[in-house]
Amino acid sequence: NLGEALIKLMETTIRQEVGRQNSDDLIVSRQQIGTNVQRELEKATDLWGIKITRIEIQEIKxxxxxxxxxxxxxxxxxxxxxxxxxxxxxxxxxxxxxxxxxxxxxxxxxxxxxxxxxxxxxxxxxxxxxxxxxxxxxxxxxxxxxxxxxxxxxxxxxNPEGLIILDALEAQTKVAKSIGDSNNTLIIPSETAGLFGVIGSITKTLGMMENGFNFSKSKNTEETKNIKKDKS
The missing domain is CATH 1.20.5 (Single alpha-helices involved in coiled-coils or other helix-helix interfaces)
Structure with missing residues (x-):
């Protein structure tokens, strides 16, 4: 019976197609399932001379x-x-x-x-x-x-004489430092003012310092000596 054979073939093909789908696809893809079932059925019915025009799945229960x-x-x-x-x-x-x-x-x-x-x-x-x-x-x-x-x-x-002045000032500075560092006392008289007077005083002072003499000269000292001479 051709009708029964088609029904059995359709049921088998639908089962196979449903087995390939998950639950979501079964619900929303009925048209696609029908197309797949039709393609599989046509492979078998061509030998029987039967042409399937359309398969539609209306409801899946x-x-x-x-x-x-x-x-x-x-x-x-x-x-x-x-x-x-x-x-x-x-x-x-x-x-x-x-x-x-x-x-x-x-x-x-x-x-x-x-x-x-x-x-x-x-x-x-x-x-x-x-x-x-x-x-x-x-x-x-x-x-x-x-x-x-x-x-x-x-x-x-x-002014070449400036060199002599510089040398004299340098020598005087050294003498003043030596006197300041020693216990000797020196008062340079005012009469020795002037360049050569300064040089002479420095030279004389150095000589007396080397001999170890302590001395002090000033106008007051000379006046004191004169008074003593007059009394004697």
Whole structure:
């Protein structure tokens, strides 16, 4: 019987096609299931000379046990999807947190590096300014000494007697220092004023210091000696 054979073939093909689908696809893809069943049936009916124009699945009904299984499967699928979504969310949160930590570490490292660079540049600039300042001071000091020597040379060329005066003042300074460091007392008389008087007094003083004499000369001392002579 051709009708019974087609029905059995259709039932077998539908079972196979339903077995390939999950519960969600069975509910929403009836048209696609019908198209697949029609394609499989046409492979067999072409040999019989039968042409199938269309197969339409109007409704899919399940028995109670299968319905319960589908409901459980659906619930399990929803739980699984929820877990996947939650895991994906946790993963994204962890990735975002890790990326934030990484960026923070990068910024801290860059900030530390920049601070070290600025510190090194500051030390270099300070050393450079100090070196330039020292060089400038030394240059000005050498320039001042050179100008002073030049001026002194010009002055001595114009007045050679100035050299003698300088030597005399230097000798007098040494004598004054020696007298200040010793217990001897010297009062230079006013009559020795003048360059040669100063030189003579210094020479005489040095000689008397070498002989170990302590002396003091002044107008008051001479007057005292004259008074004693008159009384005698």
């Amino acid at each position: 399940f028995d109670e046990s299968l319905q319960d299984n589908l409901v459980k499967q659906r619930e399990a699928e929803l739980v699984k999807r929820g877990q996947v979504v939650e895991a994906q969310q946790d993963k994204e949160v962890m990735i975002t947190k890790a990326e934030g930590i990484r960026q923070e570490q990068i910024l801290l490292a860059e900030g530390k590096k920049q601070a070290q660079i600025l510190e090194a540049e500051g030390k270099f600039e300070a050393a450079r300014l100090e070196s330039e300042g020292n060089f400038l001071l030394e240059s000005r000091a050498r320039e001042g000494e050179a100008k002073g020597m030049t001026a002194m040379g010009e002055a001595l060329r114009e």
